[in-house]
Amino acid sequence: MTQADTATPLLRARGITKHYGAVVALDAVDLDLHAGEVLGVVGDNGAGKSTLIKALTGAISKTAGTVEMDGKDIQITTPTEAKAAGIETVYQDLALVNELSITKNMYLGREIVRDTLFGHLFGTLDFAKMDTEIRALFQKLDIRITDIYREAEAFSGGQRQAVALAKTVMFGKRIAILDEPTAALGVRESKMAMDLVRSLKDHGLSVIMITHNMQHVMNYCDRVMVLRLGRLAAVRDVADVDGDTLVGLITGAAEDKVA
Amino acid sequence: MTDLPRPSAPPVSAPTPGGSNLDVLKHQFQQIWQVLAALALIYMVFFVLSEPFRSFDTLLSIFGQAAILAILACGTTVVLISGGLDLSVGSIFAVVGVIVGIVLAEYRLPVPVAVLIGLAAGALMGALNGTIQVLTKVPAFIVTLGGLTAYKGIAEILASGRDLSRFPENFQVLGSGYLVPMGIMFGVALLTGLFLTKTRLGNHAFAIGGNEEVARLSGVNVRKSRIYYYMIGGVLAATAAILEVSKLNFAMPARGQSYELFAIAAVVIGGTSLFGGRGGVGKTLIGMLIMQTIIVGLSYLGVGTSVQRIAIGIIIILAVYWDVWRRPAR
Numbered sequence: 001m002t003q004a005d006t007a008t009p010l011l012r013a014r015g016i017t018k019h020y021g022a023v024v025a026l027d028a029v030d031l032d033l034h035a036g037e038v039l040g041v042v043g044d045n046g047a048g049k050s051t052l053i054k055a056l057t058g059a060i061s062k063t064a065g066t067v068e069m070d071g072k073d074i075q076i077t078t079p080t081e082a083k084a085a086g087i088e089t090v091y092q093d094l095a096l097v098n099e100l101s102i103t104k105n106m107y108l109g110r111e112i113v114r115d116t117l118f119g120h121l122f123g124t125l126d127f128a129k130m131d132t133e134i135r136a137l138f139q140k141l142d143i144r145i146t147d148i149y150r151e152a153e154a155f156s157g158g159q160r161q162a163v164a165l166a167k168t169v170m171f172g173k174r175i176a177i178l179d180e181p182t183a184a185l186g187v188r189e190s191k192m193a194m195d196l197v198r199s200l201k202d203h204g205l206s207v208i209m210i211t212h213n214m215q216h217v218m219n220y221c222d223r224v225m226v227l228r229l230g231r232l233a234a235v236r237d238v239a240d241v242d243g244d245t246l247v248g249l250i251t252g253a254a255e256d257k258v259a
Numbered sequence: 260m261t262d263l264p265r266p267s268a269p270p271v272s273a274p275t276p277g278g279s280n281l282d283v284l285k286h287q288f289q290q291i292w293q294v295l296a297a298l299a300l301i302y303m304v305f306f307v308l309s310e311p312f313r314s315f316d317t318l319l320s321i322f323g324q325a326a327i328l329a330i331l332a333c334g335t336t337v338v339l340i341s342g343g344l345d346l347s348v349g350s351i352f353a354v355v356g357v358i359v360g361i362v363l364a365e366y367r368l369p370v371p372v373a374v375l376i377g378l379a380a381g382a383l384m385g386a387l388n389g390t391i392q393v394l395t396k397v398p399a400f401i402v403t404l405g406g407l408t409a410y411k412g413i414a415e416i417l418a419s420g421r422d423l424s425r426f427p428e429n430f431q432v433l434g435s436g437y438l439v440p441m442g443i444m445f446g447v448a449l450l451t452g453l454f455l456t457k458t459r460l461g462n463h464a465f466a467i468g469g470n471e472e473v474a475r476l477s478g479v480n481v482r483k484s485r486i487y488y489y490m491i492g493g494v495l496a497a498t499a500a501i502l503e504v505s506k507l508n509f510a511m512p513a514r515g516q517s518y519e520l521f522a523i524a525a526v527v528i529g530g531t532s533l534f535g536g537r538g539g540v541g542k543t544l545i546g547m548l549i550m551q552t553i554i555v556g557l558s559y560l561g562v563g564t565s566v567q568r569i570a571i572g573i574i575i576i577l578a579v580y581w582d583v584w585r586r587p588a589r
Contacts, residue, residue, distance in 0.1 A: 059476055080478040094476055099469035099536035100462075108466055109478030111459045123459035149283045 008071045010035045010206050011056075011175060016065035018051050025051045027230045028065075031208075033175065038197070038207040040217040040238070043227035044250055049210045050092065052227065053177050056208075057082040057089045069174075080109075086173030092180050092210075095164035098153035102145060103130050105152050106167050133170070141166055141199060158189025165196040169203055176200045178209045182216065194220055214243040228252055294530050294545045301549060305556030312559045323437030325551040326444040327499045327506070329544055332522035333451040334385075334495030336543045339526055340455065341488045342468035342535030343392075344399040347406030348496040348522065351384045352515030353414040355500040360423030360510030363430060370430045378497045384410060385493020389486035407519070414512035424509035434506030444544075447498060452540045454491075464488055468535025524571065525550055528578040549574070 009032040018026040026048045033039050043049050055062040058076040067074055069085060076082045082089065096105045104111075112126045112133075113119045119126070134148055143162045145155070152160060161181060168176040181197060182190040190213075197220060200207055211217060217224050218238060226233040226249040234249045305312045331348060338345045359377040362368050368376075384406070392402045434440055455461040463484050466474040475481050499518075504510045523533075529546025531538025550571060557567045 079476045083478055089476070091476055094470070094473050097466050097469040097473050097536070099465055104462055104466070108462075108474065111462065113459060124457050125459060125462065147282065147286075149286060 007034060009033055009068075010070065012068040012071075013056060014066050014068075016052060016055050016067075017063045018048075018055050018060065019063045024230055026055060026062075029227065029230075029232045031056070031225065031232075033206050033208055035206055036201070036204075037222040038201055038209060038220055040221035040224035041208060041210045041227065042212070042214075042217060042224060042246065042250055043233075046229075047227040047250075048230040049227055050179055051230075053089065053179055053208065053210065054091070057087060057177060059089070059091065083110075083171065087175045087177060088168040088172035088205075089177040090161075090164045090168060090179060090181060092183060095167075096152040096160055099151055101151055102148035102155075102163055103127065103134055105163065106130070106134050106148075106170065110171065134166075137166055137170055141169065141196060143196075156189070158185050158192055161185060161189070161193045162196060165193065165200070168205070169196075169200060172200070172203075172205050174206065176205045176207045178207065180210050180212065182211070182213060214246055217246065218243060226250055291530070291539075291542060291545070294528070294542055294549070298545050298549050298552065301552050301556070305552065305559065309556065309559040312556055317555065317559070319437050321548065321551045321555050322441050322444075324555070325544075325547045326437070326440035327434075327502050328518060328521050328525065329444050329547040330447045330502065331496050331499040331518055332525045332543050332547055333447050333540050334492035335519070335522040336526050336529075336531055336538060336540050337451065337455065337461075337464060337488050338492045339523070339531055339533060340468050340535060340538045341464040341485060342471065343389075343485060343488060344403060344523075345385070345388060345406075345489060345492045346400065346403040346519050347384070347388060347410055348492055349515040349518035349520075350407050350410035350414065351381055351493050351496040352500040352503075352518055353512045354384065354410050354417070355381050355497040356504045356510040356514050357414045357418045357423065357512055359501055359504050360426075361417065361421065363426045364423050364510075365421070370427060373430070374501055377501050378494055381493040381495075381497025381500070382490045383493070385489040385491070385496070386486055388493070389489030392489075393482040393485055411512065418510070418512045423511065426505070426508055430505050431508055432505070434502040434504070440502055440506070443498070443502065447495065448540045448544055451491075451495070455539060460484060460487060465536055468532075468537075470536070521550070524575045527582065528574060530578070530582070532582055533579060534582075546578075 011031070011033040013029070013031040015028045015030065016026055017024070017028050029048070029052055031052070041049050041052065051060070054060045055065070056067065056076070058078045058081050061077060067076060074085055076085060079089070097108065100108065107130050112129050114124045114126045118124065131148060138145060143166055145159055145163070152163070155163070165181065178197065181193050185193060194216060197207065197209065209221065221238050223235065223237055224241070224246065225235045226246065228250065233252070311317065331352065335345065335348065355377045358380050359373050362373040362376050363370070388403055388406050391397065392399055432439060433443075455464060463474065463479050466477070466479055467481055467484060471481055500515065503514060525547035526538070526543045527533055527546070528549050529538070529542030529544070531542055553570055553574070554567050557570065
């Protein structure tokens, strides 16, 4: 038992299970996320990390399991329901549409419509307002992208991830869920992305972050849960664990510290 | 799909330039200047080679002849941008022509009523195409190929044993001459362009065509939107059909044959991606003008329709090759 378990968690998931036909991708996984914490999710490839967050956020339907927020049952069966509950997600490789401008990507699905009768009737977009909000946010987060009218494909991996994370700052009310925010990024770009992850916390969001990077777990997470072969293998306070032990938990050879 | 960072891209810390309205305009122009240049070049070639081609009347006739197909192609543009495909618009065109003919020649209803009935029929058939795809998950190619033959059959059944000609004079105005169809073409193109660039539903067409899964995860109602895009394709096919019935002063189910292919050709020549996510009606208008200029120019040079078809065929392949070539490798 960790100390945080005593309070009612912000998000409490119980018995999250996902079957693909005969394959059990996720087997009765429990997850608690407390207000204001960064929870790391680690595990080997195929451990069920992405499946877990997709099941939590309604991107895929779960076979079984319940989710509570603030101690009350909630049903999240579509990404829209997750957003309505204040949960923003950055899915790996599925954050931005290459062909859309940064502005359109930031507001995709939540565009600001002109506040006129005509605007509400035909859904005409208020680009000036969206641009202004994005520029203000980028400045606040120190994201140095000014040509936000340009298509997302024109930007580097780091810039794209920065945009995706900025989107969670803009719209996330309670929880940000990140699937490997530094995958495929260089060292400097990773640092930039992780600074943004930290600023999510500063903006009052609780964070669930999948990562392969033990350094990031140690430096940025409060607690960490380990998945192995679709099952919850361990939950630890980061302060009580070291990298070698974590790797041991991930591979299932906890005694083999050099693994 | 993996998105690896491209080595040539600027690092995060370097501020990216631009942001003024001029930069935005420049950016938009960069996407269209190549097809505009191609059109100008092709026009110049025929201008030099053929004396009668140089007249203003020729220019007018290029626009005039392009008008009806261009209106249809505006709808095709929307559908292709959204990652869809509608092979049935030529047959929708035939059905609407026949329906409008019946309403005018047999029921003698007022022209605006006939036009509205025609547009509604087009919307309905387009919506049916979209709905079947969304519900059955049968690919667009197959569903609309089915529509191509089924709607054609409906047009034949509706028209059999009927004389659909000699319409009221105030109806004939719509398609007569070059100016009215041209005006309607520009009006339709403007409205479609505004729809695509300025409205939420229009923007979602690019998002869905670009990456349907990201659009869905972002909360876009992909299925409902798709049905709307096919409806727009149907309505614009109907608009084109109404103009042609008016122009010819008769309706028959054989009209509209292969129009879907000419429309797709114009859209692709203009630079709208066959793979979805990019494009626009301005490009489609230019694509249609390129095609029409070649047809008119070649016939002025005494080249027969068979060779014209070969030329258009080659240009379609080159246009798609260009689209494939400039797409970033993933």
